[in-house]
Amino acid sequence: MQKLKLSTRPERQRRVLAVHDISCVGRCSLTVALPVLSAMGFETSILPTSILSTHTGGFEGYTCRDLAEDMPPIAAHWRALGLRFDAIFTGWMGTHRHIEHLFGLLDAFSDGAKLIVDPVMGDNGRLYATLDDAYVAAMRALSARADLLLPNITEAALLTGVDYPFPGYDEAWVVDMLRRLNALGRGAAVLTGVSLAPGRIGAASLNGDELIYCDDAYVPGMWHGAGDVFASVLTGEVLRDRPLSHALDTAVGFTARCIRRTRDAGTDERLGLQFETGLVELSNRY
Numbered sequence: 001m002q003k004l005k006l007s008t009r010p011e012r013q014r015r016v017l018a019v020h021d022i023s024c025v026g027r028c029s030l031t032v033a034l035p036v037l038s039a040m041g042f043e044t045s046i047l048p049t050s051i052l053s054t055h056t057g058g059f060e061g062y063t064c065r066d067l068a069e070d071m072p073p074i075a076a077h078w079r080a081l082g083l084r085f086d087a088i089f090t091g092w093m094g095t096h097r098h099i100e101h102l103f104g105l106l107d108a109f110s111d112g113a114k115l116i117v118d119p120v121m122g123d124n125g126r127l128y129a130t131l132d133d134a135y136v137a138a139m140r141a142l143s144a145r146a147d148l149l150l151p152n153i154t155e156a157a158l159l160t161g162v163d164y165p166f167p168g169y170d171e172a173w174v175v176d177m178l179r180r181l182n183a184l185g186r187g188a189a190v191l192t193g194v195s196l197a198p199g200r201i202g203a204a205s206l207n208g209d210e211l212i213y214c215d216d217a218y219v220p221g222m223w224h225g226a227g228d229v230f231a232s233v234l235t236g237e238v239l240r241d242r243p244l245s246h247a248l249d250t251a252v253g254f255t256a257r258c259i260r261r262t263r264d265a266g267t268d269e270r271l272g273l274q275f276e277t278g279l280v281e282l283s284n285r286y
Helices: 030-039 068-081 096-109 133-143 153-160 171-184 226-239 244-265 276-283
Strands: 015-025 043-054 064-066 087-090 114-117 188-194 200-207 210-217
Touching: 015 030, 015 096, 015 226, 030 043, 030 226, 030 276, 043 068, 068 096, 087 096, 087 226, 096 133, 114 226, 133 153, 153 171, 153 188, 171 188, 171 200, 171 210, 188 226, 188 244, 200 244, 210 244, 226 244, 244 276
Parallel strands: 015 043, 015 087, 087 114
Antiparallel strands: 043 064, 188 200, 200 210
């Protein structure tokens, strides 16, 4: 098999592998990551973990085809082609089997590649109904290899074995959780969905012992896919070697504008965020 000719120039276009599900309707996962990262100037390859008629948030009767067994042969074909990635960006896996297959892919392609993990597995203090303790354990092992880890508060609690902070938390709790997450992975952690003031919501990270926190006005509603928009923009900013404080500010601001645009349109929230008209904003940055 003839191998691919890949550029070795320092200014070459970087290549990102996005490993998420495909929800055919309802903008989330790969239907967000692919256009966002492409608009930010990255060659974006995809590895679907499953394909669904819609995402699972608020829809009934959706179809789902598990693609776990397709992951190893796809990776084997890529190895034969001599393909390389600058980053691997993971989201919804589905079962612990998907994560186990992903470890093989990481072993094959992790040379020089950053691993960005969005450990999608719960919200509002609860593990998603289709997941179990084996999944949490597998995700914890995957997170230990992450150069950038992006959990929400529920996922952070599951990964670290800390009780969910009901009924609330303060800045000291956020700092302590970020330290635990930094100790779990091999790089930086960003805690998402953090609110440190009434009517505000954003994301937090640590620079040494200093808390980095960026937020925007909270808009009531169920904004499906908002986490995927945020994670995709943040991934692109980090891969552009932007300081984490700058990357957080960009990702929080972009996501907030998408939420407001979606609210103002008055369409069904299950269709996800109207991010498409913002892609010009992202592409013009580079």
